[in-house]
Amino acid sequence: MPPSTSPLRLGLTGGIGSGKSTVAEIWRRAGHRVIDLDAHSRRVLDVPGDGVEAAVARFGEEFRGSGGTIDRAAMARLVFADPAARGDLERIVLTRVDTAVAEEEVAAASAGEPLVVHDSPLLLEKGREAEYAAVVVVLARREDRIERVVRDRGRDRGYVESIMAAQVTDLERIRRADRLILNTAGRDALERRSLHALAAALGALGALEDSALR
Ligand SMILES: CC(C)(COP(=O)(O)OP(=O)(O)OC[C@H]1O[C@@H](n2cnc3c(N)ncnc32)[C@H](O)[C@@H]1O)[C@@H](O)C(=O)NCCC(=O)NCCS
Numbered sequence: 637m638p639p640s641t642s643p644l645r646l647g648l649t650g651g652i653g654s655g656k657s658t659v660a661e662i663w664r665r666a667g668h669r670v671i672d673l674d675a676h677s678r679r680v681l682d683v684p685g686d687g688v689e690a691a692v693a694r695f696g697e698e699f700r701g702s703g704g705t706i707d708r709a710a711m712a713r714l715v716f717a718d719p720a721a722r723g724d725l726e727r728i729v730l731t732r733v734d735t736a737v738a739e740e741e742v743a744a745a746s747a748g749e750p751l752v753v754h755d756s757p758l759l760l761e762k763g764r765e766a767e768y769a770a771v772v773v774v775l776a777r778r779e780d781r782i783e784r785v786v787r788d789r790g791r792d793r794g795y796v797e798s799i800m801a802a803q804v805t806d807l808e809r810i811r812r813a814d815r816l817i818l819n820t821a822g823r824d825a826l827e828r829r830s831l832h833a834l835a836a837a838l839g840a841l842g843a844l845e846d847s848a849l850r
């Protein structure tokens with residue numbers, strides 16, 4: 637018999653380079669399922685299929701890269717300078733991401749897992765807070781975020797700033813979060829703060845009575 641209750645759903649979000657994926661990895665190592673919406677999003681444009689074809693139909697063959705899928709750098713230059721184009725790309729990508737996420741949630745529910753976390757970069761931008769029992773936001777200094785993305789992904793400052801301009805501000809994130817993780821020190825501090833924030837979020841929801849989450 638499948639379990640009758642769905643897993644508790646937590647949202648994890650934050651701006652580019654804030655440390656979301658690092659927190660997601662810490663929570664995964666603590667034994668929880670974290671669904672990576674950015675990874676699902678990348679697959680839509682990096683794997684040949686109807687997502688790639690829908691993007692080419694909307695934006696043109698010049699956005700097809702050498703491997704037949706989407707040239708991400710060219711697409712980034714377009715959509716982070718043009719909100720209408722960005723909206724169209726989001727409609728193409730996010731509907732397919734939602735389908736993939738729903739499939740992962742079904743797997744979590746059938747396995748009887750008590751918790752799923754969505755690592756979801758655009759949770760606040762898309763106004764999706766109501767879908768979550770609680771929303772946890774990762775914050776870091778703007779300059780640290782820019783420096784880390786430039787250093788670790790070989791992108792330039794202009795690229796990072798164009799994406800920041802397409803995302804909500806930190807004040808808006810603070811206003812709408814249930815809980816904050818300040819990624820303002822080293823990795824050890826981030827680990828401690830992430831585990832503390834998760835326990836506190838679950839505690840506030842009364843979820844720690846579930847022995848599987850202790
Ligand atoms: C434009 C694309 C091709 C650029 O690819 P690129 O490899 O340069 O960037 P990547 O996907 O790794 O994202 C870089 C950063 O931008 C953020 N970001 C991505 N899309 C958006 C968006 N529409 N609005 C604001 N921030 C975004 C990501 O969360 C990440 O922090 C890609 O970002 C994309 O397909 N975006 C649209 C889909 C989307 O909204 N995905 C994010 C949520 S699931």
Ligand SMILES: Nc1ncnc2c1ncn2[C@@H]1O[C@H](COP(=O)(O)OP(=O)(O)OP(=O)(O)O)[C@@H](O)[C@H]1O
Binds near residue numbers: 654655
């Ligand atoms: N406290 C820290 N000290 C040093 N480096 C860090 C720290 N936190 C994160 N980083 C590094 O900064 C970079 C950005 O972090 P991460 O990938 O977790 O951010 P993100 O919010 O998931 O970014 P994006 O939305 O762009 O995917 C990574 O290379 C990560 O290893």
